[in-house]
Amino acid sequence: MALPLTTDEITKAWLSDALSERYPNVAVTSMTARNTLWGTGTKILLDVTYNQAGMAAGLPTRLCVKGGFAAHREEMLFLYQLEARFFAELAPILDIRMPRCFYAGCDSDQGIVIMEDLTDDGIEICRVQQPLTRAQAADFLIALATLHARFWDSPALDDPAKLGWLVHHDPLPDDDWGAYGRHQLQPEVWAQYMARPRALALPAACRDREAMHAALQALRRFRDSSPDCLIHADAHLGNLFIDADGRPGFLDWQSARKGHWAQDVSYFLFSALDPLDRRAWERGLVCDYLDALRQRGVTPPHEEEAWNAIRAHIVYGLFYWTVNPIEWQVEVNNAAVAPRFAWAAVDHDAPPVSQWVASG
Secondary structure (H helix, E strand, O other): OOOOOOHHHOOHHHHHHHHOOOOOOOOEEEEEEEEEEOOOOEEEEEEEEEOHHHHHOOOOOEEEEEEOOOOOOOOOHHHHHHHHHHHHHHHHHOOOEOOOEEEEEEOOOOEEEEEEOOOOOOOEEOOOOOOOOHHHHHHHHHHHHHHHHHOOOOHHHHOOOOOOOOOEOOOOOOOHHHHHHHHHOOHHHHHHHHOOHHHHOOOHHHHOHHHHHHHHHHHHHHHHHOOOEEEOOOOOHHHEEEOOOOOEEEOOOOOOEEEOHHHHHHHHHHHHOOHHHHHHHHHHHHHHHHHHHHHOOOOOOOHHHHHHHHHHHHHHHHHHHHOOOOOOOOHHHHHHHHHHHHHHHHHOOOOOHHHOOOOO
16 A cells, blocks of 8 residues: 655545554544644644444544654655554564554555554653653653563564564664764764753763764674663653553654663663652662563663663763754753753763863
8 A cells, every 4th residue: 555655645545545454444534634743753643533344443533643744754764664563563562551553554665653642631741841750760661671571682683584674773873874873973063053052051071072972982882781672762751651540651663673771771761850850769760670670581680780781871862862953852852851861971970971081
């Protein structure tokens, strides 16, 4: 089935064809676009009605169609294709909360997922301007442990017939996919981001381009220090929600990877908490995560080994929130999150802070 490349191509007929792949004889009888949310991936929120087959199948009257519809679609195509494949092949076998999926498909030009609209009453979409409580943070870390334990050091991750299609997480890849990160490190581009409000609260070590580059390269070498597992790889507050039953959930699986567990734990922990709360809670929360791994049959790293890994991964969140284009995250979000990572690097004497040499 041909996939739409523009929002105008999302019609009743196309939606009916897509939904009928899982729900035979379903037809959409009316469709109204309620809102369009532009970002890395575009989300079109729809109000729909169905024929009798659709109502009998219990399909919701509010849907979210997510795919690549913005000007940067071709640049980000791989992400849309990956998320569609994730929802088609992996989501059904994972015991963590995520949006219910009603269609997932990709082709050489597009990747699209039709899922539940989480803006309905009773579901709280987390926001970067509102850090989590300790109890909420613990719940999300336990959910991450559930995700990581499912394929911890699993041969399936390297089996082409199973999950070998997952890309290995790399903070600064050498191939075409790494062009974005390398571009953001170019002196003239870096200088533009250093002039933005988000950089005003960063200590000097975190504004040093060469120290940042060195820290990212050091993280690349660190990545082989632990068994691989399935990771979300983008677990910041804007990709999290809490459902009506209080269960933590994860949005936006277009960055799903195989990689080091500390990528998710570090990225979540330092972006989701107020820095003062994080200082008070971080040790206990990491112990909660390690205990959750143990309860799920994984032999976790020792606490200090775990903290060495978490410390090494701080630079990833620091770098990518420092150079986040405003087309992907509005400046108020970047200004909220980048300093959280920066002061975590200071608190833990982590790269690039630990590598920085003041010029005098």
